[in-house]
Amino acid sequence: MAKVKKIQIINGPNLHLQGIREPEIYGTKTFEDLLSRCHERFPDIEILLFQSNYEGELIEKIHQTNAEGIPIILNLAALTHTSYALADALAAVQVPVVEVHISNILGREEWRARSLTARYCCGVIIGFGLDGYLLAMEALTGYYNLHL
């Protein structure tokens, strides 16, 4: 049975401010907190964290991670709702991708309810705060057991 050895988290614009920005929506936990919880829960998996505020850098990171065969946890933030270029990038990807949103994008402004990228992912986890990333790790390991 194939085993996941590495998982790449790719975060989009403004997520470097997690823990500080709009805490009433996104909570006060930081990605540092999350990474230590991930290491506790999945000690055998190397977790790589990438964040960029630039669409082109995110596209390049997706292609590079795909070329390396590493599954992806993806939160493209506002670009989820707007970027055809990122949707096209994901359409070309073979590795499993789980889309995560910290907040419940279906319960907020209408423009957030549309994801241009979700159709290219194996699933989407929304509204569970940073715990969504841990749930995505569970999902990816389960996906591997199921499909590979």
Ligand code: DQA
């Ligand atoms: C987000 C939701 C997006 O609508 C928003 O633009 C973000 C974060 C989330 O994780 O809840 O920046 O992707």
